Amino acid sequence: MKNKILVTGGAGYIGSHTCIALHQAGYEIVVYDNLSNSSREAVNRVASLIGQPIDFVEGDIRDTDLLRQVFSDNQFFGVIHFAGLKAVGESVAKPLMYYNNNVSGTISLLEVMAEYDVKNLVFSSSATVYGDPEVLPIDESSPRSCTNPYGQSKLTVEHILEDLAVSDESWNLIPLRYFNPVGAHPSGQIGEDPNDIPNNLMPYISQVAVGKLSKLSIFGNDYPTIDGTGVRDFIHVTDLAQGHVAALDYLLSYLEQQTSIEEHSSNKKSSIGFLPINLGTGTGTSVLELVTAFSKVSEQDIPYQFVSRRAGDIASCYASADKARDLLNWQAKLSISDMCQDTWRWQKMNPNGYNLA
Ligand code: NAD
Ligand code: WQD
Numbered sequence: 480m481k482n483k484i485l486v487t488g489g490a491g492y493i494g495s496h497t498c499i500a501l502h503q504a505g506y507e508i509v510v511y512d513n514l515s516n517s518s519r520e521a522v523n524r525v526a527s528l529i530g531q532p533i534d535f536v537e538g539d540i541r542d543t544d545l546l547r548q549v550f551s552d553n554q555f556f557g558v559i560h561f562a563g564l565k566a567v568g569e570s571v572a573k574p575l576m577y578y579n580n581n582v583s584g585t586i587s588l589l590e591v592m593a594e595y596d597v598k599n600l601v602f603s604s605s606a607t608v609y610g611d612p613e614v615l616p617i618d619e620s621s622p623r624s625c626t627n628p629y630g631q632s633k634l635t636v637e638h639i640l641e642d643l644a645v646s647d648e649s650w651n652l653i654p655l656r657y658f659n660p661v662g663a664h665p666s667g668q669i670g671e672d673p674n675d676i677p678n679n680l681m682p683y684i685s686q687v688a689v690g691k692l693s694k695l696s697i698f699g700n701d702y703p704t705i706d707g708t709g710v711r712d713f714i715h716v717t718d719l720a721q722g723h724v725a726a727l728d729y730l731l732s733y734l735e736q737q738t739s740i741e742e743h744s745s746n747k748k749s750s751i752g753f754l755p756i757n758l759g760t761g762t763g764t765s766v767l768e769l770v771t772a773f774s775k776v777s778e779q780d781i782p783y784q785f786v787s788r789r790a791g792d793i794a795s796c797y798a799s800a801d802k803a804r805d806l807l808n809w810q811a812k813l814s815i816s817d818m819c820q821d822t823w824r825w826q827k828m829n830p831n832g833y834n835l836a
Contacts, residue, residue, distance in 0.1 A: 482731065483507040483553055485597075487540055487588065488561030490517035492671045493603065493660055493716060495525050497559065499669075500720035502529045506727065509553055511546075512562065513539040516674070520833040524668045540584040543591055550595040557599030557651075557730070558592060559723055560585065563632070566678060567607075567791070570629035581632035582639075589643065598647075599734075600640070601726050604654035604755065606712070606796055608634045615763075616799040619656070619755050626791055637755070644753040651734070651751040653726050658712035658759035658798050660719050662818040663825035670825030671716075672832030681713070681818070684770060685826040688779040695781060697766050699788035704795055708766035712759040712797035715813035715821070722758040725809035759798025760811040769815065776819040 484501060488494045489510030495517075501508050510522060510533055519535075526533045538545040540562050563581045564570070570577040585602075592598060609617050610624035625631045640652040661681040663670030676692070677683045686692045700707035733751060740746055764772075774781045803809045 482556035482727075483509065484727065485509050485511060485549065485553070485555050485558045486561065487511045487558065488517075488563060488603070489559075490514060490519070490522050490535075491561055492517075493657070493719060494559075494561040495521045495669045496664055496716045497561070497720040497723045498525050498533065499528055499664065500717070500724050501559075501727075504724045504728070506724070509534045509536065509549065509555075511536045511538055511540070511549060513537065516564070518672070518833040521669055521672070528664070528666060528668055540588045541579075543587050546588065546591040547594070550591055550597065555595075555597045557597060557601065557727065558588065559601045559727075560588060561603045562588075563603065565629065567627050567629045568678060570632070571627055574628035577628045577632050578635075581629075582635050585636045586639065589639070598650045598750075599730055600650070600652050601723055602636065602640065602652065602654045604637055604656045605630065605633050606656050606658045606757070606759070606798065608637060608656060609796070611793045612796060615795060616761060616797050617757070618799040619757055619802055641753045648750055648752070651730055652753050653730065653751065654753075654755045655722060655726060656755060656757045656798075657719060658714050658757070658796065660716050661713045662715040662717065662813070662821045664717065665821055665824070667821075667824040667828040670822065670829065670832075672829075680711075680766060680769065681822055684773050684781060685777075685822050687781050687783075688773060688777045688823065689826050689830060691830065693782065695770065695783040696786045697770075697783050698786060698792060700785045701788075702794040704765055706765050706767045709792060710763040710765050710795040710797065712762065713764055713769065713815060713818055714758060714760050714811050715818045717821075718760075718811040718813050719758055722803065722807070722809050725803070725807035726756065729807045756803050756807065757798040757800060758803060758811075759800050761798055761800040763795055763797035764815055769819075772815045773819040773823070776816055777823045
């Protein structure tokens with residue numbers, strides 16, 4: 480075993496896939512999740528996929544006593560921090576809930592990490608921090624701004640991490656800015672399990688394809704894009720999961736290098752500080768292109784209608800993935816067709832998600 484990692488929000492969509500990737504890469508994991516947007520069944524399925532039980536703690540990141548207990552029971556190398564609420568519309572209706580969970584929750588986690596001198600963090604940030612980008616593809620130095628409380632909570636955490644890195648040089652803080660995660664584990668055992676009617680495009684399409692929903696509404700066909708529909712950088716969740724392993728591997732080798740520099744010279748060991756990295760494919764795909772690809776892979780008709788633009792949406796968003804390639808030696812490998820294929824398999828095998836009733 481390489482190193483022990485605390486995975487907050489590890490029962491969720493991206494967290495569960497990342498747990499598998501971490502295990503396969505030789506990391507030991509402890510999952511900490513309050514199951515507010517996930518189920519114990521996801522953790523059970525990850526355990527069965529990796530062939531061993533998961534060390535799981537049901538708890539809230541704002542519960543500092545419980546966090547302290549977990550930190551005193553384990554020697555962590557670092558934390559991957561997925562725990563957070565993520566529905567943009569809900570955040571507009573319940574901003575305090577979002578700031579409390581996402582911002583206060585992260586502060587609570589960081590305080591306990593500091594107490595136990597665990598100062599390595601990979602944080603789930605989002606391309607939403609770039610707002611409506613002026614230049615495409617978007618690189619990490621692009622200006623940041625947000626228009627909704629969810630995005631603002633991610634941006635605020637990024638600012639907190641930047642301040643923390645300035646205040647104490649021993650922190651290593653890597654916010655990974657995800658573009659549009661889609662897809663599912665190729666086994667069909669774990670995937671995205673939205674509550675109620677999905678807000679996001681891919682789960683909506685797959686529920687239309689399987690017959691749970693009758694028709695997709697496409698929000699706008701008058702954007703300045705290839706076919707008038709919105710363009711996004713869809714990334715397969717298993718590629719995204721590998722991006723987290725790459726970030727930890729990078730951090731480990733960086734710290735090893737620093738230790739050897741310190742041993743062989745009088746130079747002081749330096750840390751990474753605040754290091755934001757995009758996780759995207761670098762390629763934009765339009766809403767209509769995704770619908771066509773899904774229809775082809777699933778061999779299902781996907782009825783759709785054009786409706787007006789959704790408030791707050793932008794025309795196009797795709798990443799420059801160069802920094803992740805150059806620094807982490809990571810690149811997304813899977814295609815739009817793979818993303819559709821794996822989503823479709825998960826949808827067909829689990830028409831009610833993790834709800835087994
Ligand atoms: P998810 O809701 O499936 O997973 C989040 C997990 O965190 C859930 O299991 C939930 O129960 C848990 N959680 C929430 N609040 C908690 C708290 N206070 N204490 C303990 N556990 C808590 O979401 P996801 O899609 O896997 O996203 C993971 C992270 O990535 C989130 O922070 C999200 O904001 C961020 N992100 C997601 C996307 C996306 O499109 N899915 C894009 C960019 C960033
Ligand atoms: C994609 C495209 C829609 C649904 C959101 C969050 C972002 C990040 C990822 C967490 C857009 C169109 C959608 C539908 C449609 N999450 N669409 N009909 O908005 O790019 O990003 O999820 O950090 O913060 O904002 O993703 O999947 O909702 O939309 O036409 O029923 O699909 O207009 O062009 P988005 P999405």
